[in-house]
Amino acid sequence: MAVQISPSILAADFARLADEAAAVPNADWLHVDVMDYHFVPNLTLGLPVVEALRKATSTPLDCHLMIADPDRWAPAYAEAGAGSVTIHAEAAKAPVRTLREIRSLGARAGLALSPATAVEPYEDLLGEIDMLLLMTVEPGFGGQKFLDIMLPKIRRSRALIERHGGRVWLQVDGGVDAETIGRCAEAGADVFVAGSAVYGAADPAAAIDALRATAIRQSG
Numbered sequence: 065m066a067v068q069i070s071p072s073i074l075a076a077d078f079a080r081l082a083d084e085a086a087a088v089p090n091a092d093w094l095h096v097d098v099m100d101y102h103f104v105p106n107l108t109l110g111l112p113v114v115e116a117l118r119k120a121t122s123t124p125l126d127c128h129l130m131i132a133d134p135d136r137w138a139p140a141y142a143e144a145g146a147g148s149v150t151i152h153a154e155a156a157k158a159p160v161r162t163l164r165e166i167r168s169l170g171a172r173a174g175l176a177l178s179p180a181t182a183v184e185p186y187e188d189l190l191g192e193i194d195m196l197l198l199m200t201v202e203p204g205f206g207g208q209k210f211l212d213i214m215l216p217k218i219r220r221s222r223a224l225i226e227r228h229g230g231r232v233w234l235q236v237d238g239g240v241d242a243e244t245i246g247r248c249a250e251a252g253a254d255v256f257v258a259g260s261a262v263y264g265a266a267d268p269a270a271a272i273d274a275l276r277a278t279a280i281r282q283s284g
């Protein structure tokens with residue numbers, strides 16, 4: 065399992081996104097939270113900003129779509145140059161078709177589960193995805209407290225992934241910081257989204273190095 069860090073620009077200065085992307089040259093991905101005021105009670109950014117960011121940075125974009133109609137919109141994010149496009153299981157009406165479409169457009173396909181959504185019903189979809197995203201807060205806002213009750217789901221997801229060959233990345237998103245990342249890594253996560261813990265730090269790049277070191281130390 066290779067540890068990867070995906071800082072969330074939700075906690076960055078939206079008026080200076082190109083500079084904020086440049087401030088984290090050691091990031092594996094830039095996590096882009098797309099919210100539409102329907103799937104979640106918050107509105108952030110959409111395709112035009114992703115297209116602009118794509119041109120402003122060489123760091124691959126990890127788009128997390130918290131939108132009501134991912135079947136309609138997800139392919140456009142892949143076409144816009146996102147390296148990874150993640151849809152929510154709770155929102156997609158035809159997840160297999162949409163995940164296949166994302167892949168056919170050259171992006172990695174991700175499936176996200178909100179805290180109350182069990183992973184077991186999605187076992188048969190593991191072959192269709194490149195990443196499973198487990199929300200460790202209720203989706204919608206940055207800066208929330210990590211939900212410890214998600215640790216058993218991280219462990220169960222890791223076990224399912226290993227049973228299917230260990231190819232799928234396991235991402236955790238929400239409240240991941242210097243204190244919680246070790247427990248996530250120990251439970252089996254390998255891709256870590258961190259918004260406030262990176263962009264709220266005086267030195268975002270140093271915060272990434274510290275998070276990465278802790279995750280590597282705690283990985284099984």
Ligand SMILES: O=C(CO)[C@H](O)[C@H](O)COP(=O)(O)O
Nearest residue numbers: 203204206207238239259260
């Ligand atoms: O998807 C998200 C919220 O829905 C964000 O990616 C997440 O909350 C990151 O922010 P923080 O690290 O501050 O919790």
Ligand SMILES: [Fe+2]
Nearest residue numbers: 097128237257
């Ligand atoms: Fe996110």
